[in-house]
Amino acid sequence: MTVFTNCNLWDGTNNSMQAHSWLEVENGRVQQVGQNTPPASDQTVDLKGQYVIPGLINAHTHIMMDPVTNEMEQLSETVVTARALRNLDTLLHAGVTTIRECGCAFNTDLKLKALAQKQPLVAPHILGSGQPLSMTGGHGDFPEQAGGNFSYLVDSPDEVRKAARLVLKAGADNIKVMATGGVMSPGDNIEDTASTVAEMRVAVEEAHHKSKTVAAHAQGHQGIQNALDAGVDSIEHGIYVDEQQAAFMAEHQIYLVPTLNACASISKYGRDQLPDYMIRKNDQVKNDFVKNIKMAFEHGVSVAVGTDAGTPFNSFATGTFEELEIFVNEVQMTPLQALQAAGTVAAHVLHIADDYGTLEVGKVADFLVLQADPLQDITAVAQTDKAVYQAGVLVK
Numbered sequence: 430m431t432v433f434t435n436c437n438l439w440d441g442t443n444n445s446m447q448a449h450s451w452l453e454v455e456n457g458r459v460q461q462v463g464q465n466t467p468p469a470s471d472q473t474v475d476l477k478g479q480y481v482i483p484g485l486i487n488a489h490t491h492i493m494m495d496p497v498t499n500e501m502e503q504l505s506e507t508v509v510t511a512r513a514l515r516n517l518d519t520l521l522h523a524g525v526t527t528i529r530e531c532g533c534a535f536n537t538d539l540k541l542k543a544l545a546q547k548q549p550l551v552a553p554h555i556l557g558s559g560q561p562l563s564m565t566g567g568h569g570d571f572p573e574q575a576g577g578n579f580s581y582l583v584d585s586p587d588e589v590r591k592a593a594r595l596v597l598k599a600g601a602d603n604i605k606v607m608a609t610g611g612v613m614s615p616g617d618n619i620e621d622t623a624s625t626v627a628e629m630r631v632a633v634e635e636a637h638h639k640s641k642t643v644a645a646h647a648q649g650h651q652g653i654q655n656a657l658d659a660g661v662d663s664i665e666h667g668i669y670v671d672e673q674q675a676a677f678m679a680e681h682q683i684y685l686v687p688t689l690n691a692c693a694s695i696s697k698y699g700r701d702q703l704p705d706y707m708i709r710k711n712d713q714v715k716n717d718f719v720k721n722i723k724m725a726f727e728h729g730v731s732v733a734v735g736t737d738a739g740t741p742f743n744s745f746a747t748g749t750f751e752e753l754e755i756f757v758n759e760v761q762m763t764p765l766q767a768l769q770a771a772g773t774v775a776a777h778v779l780h781i782a783d784d785y786g787t788l789e790v791g792k793v794a795d796f797l798v799l800q801a802d803p804l805q806d807i808t809a810v811a812q813t814d815k816a817v818y819q820a821g822v823l824v825k
């Protein structure tokens with residue numbers, strides 16, 4: 430048993446820091462939380478008045494990608510695995526203690542998750558999607574990437590059912606479907622629709638049979654509507670969501686994971702280094718993107734932090750902080766709401782709220798120790814020498 434004393438604590442449920450706090454951790458989980466006099470313990474860690482918050486959850490990553498080189502051609506499973514391990518290490522040391530991977534060649538995320546249950550990895554807790562489901566010629570049909578092993582290519586409800594069962598058999602926590610084109614695919618436009626309602630509905634049916642979720646890459650308006658009609662659990666990106674769709678999502682608790690930092694990173698760093706088609710599409714949407722996500726949030730949609738980490742110049746080291754800052758500075762969330770988006774909201778997206786997202790009694794003791802109060806200034810989370818604890822053990 431370890432008692433962490435002398436801290437200002439935000440457990441993820443309160444609206445403010447609780448001064449003079451302590452928390453007791455045993456077997457990786459929070460046993461008690463209190464203020465003032467802590468219980469006696471053989472092992473005590475004095476946090477010296479610093480600020481403790483739950484570990485961050487990033488609900489949309491791509492650990493097989495390199496955001497600096499953007500090299501994706503003919504990757505072997507060995508290279509994909511090596512990249513993934515490096516990126517997972519980076520995420521954890523940045524304070525991201527849980528991720529949902531949203532598309533990984535060779536089902537490498539699922540294999541690493543299984544490995545982590547047998548031996549320790551320097552990595553966040555992984556919820557995986559394995560290879561996404563894409564239509565032939567659509568977003569995700571990248572034959573040059575990873576030797577054609579990035580997506581399951583599916584062109585009918587029966588093919589979707591087979592692929593969904595395969596990825597669930599491989600251990601997926603979530604099925605990723607492609608409802609529209611995307612910024613990074615050369616052969617389509619954002620407003621193009623991809624998988625049909627009938628196809629996505631089959632993926633939802635198969636996932637829900639096993640109490641798993643479906644996340645839809647959906648950027649254009651009609652594709653978003655198709656995904657909603659199919660019954661998906663979350664909309665990823667959601668660039669052209671409208672008020673009617675936002676109202677529906679709020680009423681039916683369908684989550685939005687916008688990944689605003691993906692667009693921002695291309696705008697900041699990619700203009701002279703990325704293909705013209707990518708810059709053109711990114712420029713077309715960047716202003717509408719923030720405006721529509723802000724509208725959706727104001728309409729009561731539950732918005733979660735996910736960054737699309739691994740896309741061009743979208744850093745595993747800093748992207749989660751940058752997403753939080755965009756939420757505060759452009760979506761007009763309070764720092765509290767932004768941190769909830771990387772905590773309780775993201776935990777509900779991933780269906781792990783019973784164990785993660787807050788520092789309540791009984792939950793896994795994943796937490797960060799910061800020098801400044803992020804509820805007052807969200808940039809406090811970007812502290813480079815923060816302490817990161819995973820299941821009560823110091824990892825940085």
